[in-house]
Amino acid sequence: MNIVSKVINRLELEKCKIEQYRVGKKFDATLEEAYEKLEMFYHNPKASCYRDNKKMIMGGYDLSVIVPVYNTAAYLKRCIDSIVDQNSGYRIQCIIINDGSPDDSENILSNYKDCDGVTIITQNNKGLSGARNTGLDRIAGRYVMFVDSDDRLATMAIKNLLDVAFQHDADVVAGNYRTVDEAGKLCREYKNYSLQEIKPEGNLYGQPWGKVYKAELFANLRFPEGYWFEDSIFAQIVWPLTKCAYTISEIVYEYTINPKGITIKSSKKPKAVDSLYITEQLLKDRQRFGLTPTEENFAYFLRMVKVTYGRTQRCNGVITKCIFIVQCNLYKYYEGIQIKENRELQIALTNQDFIKYLKAVS
Secondary structure (H helix, E strand, O other), X not given: OOHHHHHHHHHHHHHHHHHHHHHHHHOOOOHHHHHHHHHHHOOOOOOOOEOOOOOOOOXXXXXXXXXXXXXXXXXXXXXXXXXXXXXXXXXXXXXXXXXXXXXXXXXXXXXXXXXXXXXXXXXXXXXXXXXXXXXXXXXXXXXXXXXXXXXXXOOOHHHHHHHHHHHXXXXXXXXXXXXXXXXXXXXXXXXXXXXXXXXXOOOOOOOOOOEEEEHHHXXXXXXXXXXXXOOHHHHHHHHHHOOOEEEEEEEEEEEEOOOOOHHHHHHHOHHHHHHHHHHHHHHHHHHHXXXXXXXXXXXXXXXXXXXXXXXXXXXXXXXXXXXXXHHHHHHHXXXXXXXXXXXXXXXXXXXXXXXXXXXXXX
16 A cells, blocks of 8 residues: 555545544434344344354364365465475375355366365355355364465475374464465565464464364354354354464464455445454354353453454444444443453443543544
8 A cells, every 4th residue: 555545544534533423422322223223234144153063074184174265266276286285294184165266266176186185175155154164064184274275385384283283182283474465475474473382362363274273173163154254263262162272483374465355355345344243143152162251352352342443444423333332232241350451442331432432442
């Protein structure tokens, strides 16, 4: 983004905020009315991540790698090659889901149909969550890994991760990563992890990639379908269920900065309100997994309140106020828990003070 674009973007956001202040002073609604207006603005999928009595097919693989594919033909060969060319010494199952991709992905994938351990599934488009869930229904490995089809694994990634996973019987092992541009040019390396056992909540990145997970973590868990920001299941559900987590110092993943990705395009779309919807749904799902409110999860919730505002800050003042009303109600889930982080935001939500809320989330 050039300097002119940044200035225009900043002016747009300031204009939005002024309008939100103005509308917020005049507009009010009950919780029920707020939900109705949000539903009219964009439909709430209301899709749970909990699945009853899912049986894992613990087969003859050490690792199942799930690769959802949609409109990434330009990157697809380098992605799949980075998986099948791994010299790990482990038994690897690679499940590739062609999620109704209209580009040349199907032809590219046909070159891998005879590779050992590779399964290619073609389905009508179900979205990223639906594609990953198709893969999860077919895993036969002790561990599972997620790789996006415009990214790729680093050399020796699988060996580096699984060596530690098997040595410590870990539920999750995470490695460092690098970002590249569309041409594959290095942008930045992220080396925040070292070899150690950690507590995952507050210490692990929330993205699904760059890690291996015990397959049994997904026995009753699937990605909630119909939402953006479905990766929220990791901070809300997976990390609290994790008993043993390790990090390693090696770079294991190469993430491609894609200008067409959801993170880039979401801020100007009504569907960005999914950030609120999925937060609410996962709070309900936590209870089904037997997870009670904790200080760590409360801190995450408050951060998500700010993230949700950032994702939806171009919405009009009425929608912003409705999101605030729902956030105040969700805040009650953590009644009795107090932490030092985001004190001004806590006060705003406690007192249902919209103007203070706008200041706290900015």
